[in-house]
Amino acid sequence: MHPTLPRLREISFPALQRGTLDTLQLNLGYLCNLSCIHCHVNAGPRRTELMDRETLELALEVAERRGVRTFDLTGGSPEMNPHFRWFVGEARARGLHVMDRLNPTIMEEPGYEWVGDFLAAHRVEAVASLPCYSQANVDEQRGEGVFESSIRALQTLNALGYGRDGSGLELNLVYNPNGAFLPPDQGKLEADYKRLLGENFGIVFNRLYALANMPIQRFGSWLISKGRFEAYLGTLRAAHRDDNLASVMCRNLVSVDWRGFLHDCDFNQMLGLPLGGEGPRHLRELLHAPPPAQIAVAGHCYGCTAGQGSSCGGALG
Secondary structure (H helix, E strand, O other): OOOOHHHHHOOOOOOEEOOOOOEEEEEOEOEOOOOOOOOOOOOEOOOOOEOOHHHHHHHHHHHHHHOOOEEEEEOOOHHHOOOHHHHHHHHHHOOOEEEEEEOHHHHHOOOOOOHHHHHHHOOOEEEEEOOOOOHHHHHHHHOOOHHHHHHHHHHHHHHOOOOOOOOOOOEEEEEOOOOOOOOOOHHHHHHHHHHHHHHHHOOOOOEEEEOOOOOOHHHHHHHHHOOOHHHHHHHHHHOEOHHHHHHOHHHOEEEEOOOOEEEOOHHHHHHOOOHHHOOOOEHHHHHOOOOOOEEOOOHHHHHHHEOOOOEOOEOOO
């Protein structure tokens, strides 16, 4: 794995200040049933890092103390954490909004057939990865058979009410490019997704989130190995828009790694950049003080401000 942080530290980025904290993004672990080339987490079936119950209990306490209203659950595949169902139940019982960043193929893994019914029963927002409406592109990124498995899982979620008008069960899909280029216009791409998935598979969903690939971890290493790292960073920097700075996710979110340590976003977490850039900070510290105003930045942050912008909720403008 080629290290990217030393190169990214050399690139300046505009200073950012945190606003009101409203979301805790919890990385429940790096265990996943897939190993995708674009994965900024470097997740896979052999990873063993998983957030423990003590840290999850602490997250619930911090949410109450800091007025956090949303838990954004990531992985790996979040559902593979053995405490996933307990935690979601506890969070929803407290009236908190829960988002599950779902790799839909997990629903077809032995032992995980419960996922769809469980999410629907607890009215969890499903944010499902489907990096293209083309089978060839998806299988190229994620492996043979992943597209067909994803389609079946999305059809199952639709049968449970997800994505359907009036159900209150929100299903959002996530697109990311299959190479070193920026996502196309999110609005136009969403229209294409809805038309083609609807016509070909009867699938409906609420919104599409178009995300840029970050030059870190597995994708960053791939760029370096192909001699394309500097060119991709150049593409991101050339497309930077100052007006996207006001809406980047790190202004209202804190990312928590599987050990409970804090970061300004999931990407900083994968680079080992601590919250505010000032030494390691743990979740328990938020019981006594709010997060620092300063946000740690480096060259990869242009991935969030290039073009239409890219955040956990898709395009910014």
